[in-house]
Amino acid sequence: xxxxxxxxxCAALRESTARLLExxxxxSDADVAAxxxxxxxxxxxxxxxxxxxxDALLNxxxxxxxxxxxxxxxxxxxxxxxxxxxxxxEDVAVTALRLDGAFEAQPEGxxxxxxxxxxxxxVMDRVANIPWRRWIEVELHHVxxxxxxxxxxxxxxxxxxxxxxxxxxxxxxxDLASAVELRAEDGRSWTTGGGGDPVLVTGTPVALMGWITGxxxxxxxxxxxxxxxLPTF
Numbered sequence: 001x002x003x004x005x006x007x008x009x010c011a012a013l014r015e016s017t018a019r020l021l022e023x024x025x026x027x028s029d030a031d032v033a034a035x036x037x038x039x040x041x042x043x044x045x046x047x048x049x050x051x052x053x054x055d056a057l058l059n060x061x062x063x064x065x066x067x068x069x070x071x072x073x074x075x076x077x078x079x080x081x082x083x084x085x086x087x088x089x090e091d092v093a094v095t096a097l098r099l100d101g102a103f104e105a106q107p108e109g110x111x112x113x114x115x116x117x118x119x120x121x122x123v124m125d126r127v128a129n130i131p132w133r134r135w136i137e138v139e140l141h142h143v144x145x146x147x148x149x150x151x152x153x154x155x156x157x158x159x160x161x162x163x164x165x166x167x168x169x170x171x172x173x174x175d176l177a178s179a180v181e182l183r184a185e186d187g188r189s190w191t192t193g194g195g196g197d198p199v200l201v202t203g204t205p206v207a208l209m210g211w212i213t214g215x216x217x218x219x220x221x222x223x224x225x226x227x228x229x230l231p232t233f
Contacts, residue, residue, distance in 0.1 A: 012157070023149055200224040203221040
């Protein structure tokens with residue numbers, strides 16, 4: 001999934017988390033209760049999800065199921081969504097710090113970073129990739145809060161990696177039959193989807209990432225055919 005080291009990803013995640021916490025510190029109770037950019041979720045839902053995701057990844061690192069069940073996951077987020085801004089801030093901060101400590105405690109080798117773990121829905125991965133997965137959660141959900149942190153504020157390194165990550169995720173996906181070539185204005189490209197002649201989608205890396213992660217409708221991109229509907233997970 002990533003060619004960077006776990007230590008590098010942990011450092012980037014700490015910086016990302018610090019930016020998120022700065023935004024949450026400025027939020028009032030009314031801000032937390034207001035709608036986020038995710039359909040059906042308030043900002044409180046987003047923050048509750050981030051906190052419970054930290055707990056879930058701690059479960060993964062400990063060899064436990066990520067969530068007891070999908071229903072329990074959804075119920076925990078719903079139960080925690082209505083808390084005050086101060087409560088949300090403390091929960092996100094404390095759980096993030098706990099997860100960071102678990103990353104710090106990972107040994108090298110097969111007993112630590114190279115160890116295989118199971119995520120949701122039977123997805124298997126290595127511990128070394130968990131900091132990157134968490135970084136994705138923090139960066140994109142920070143944008144989803146709609147509190148001034150935008151796609152253009154996301155670090156360039158993250159943007160490139162997430163385009164590549166999503167291109168791999170959608171490659172050969174049954175719900176994306178057409179081939180898609182994502183081409184940045186600097187000439188770099190990523191291919192995803194199915195077979196046949198690809199739909200060429202061109203734009204800035206930020207615009208490409210916004211569309212392929214479902215954060216924008218792609219209206220700021222150029223394409224040789226109508227943009228295909230992206231699969232949902």
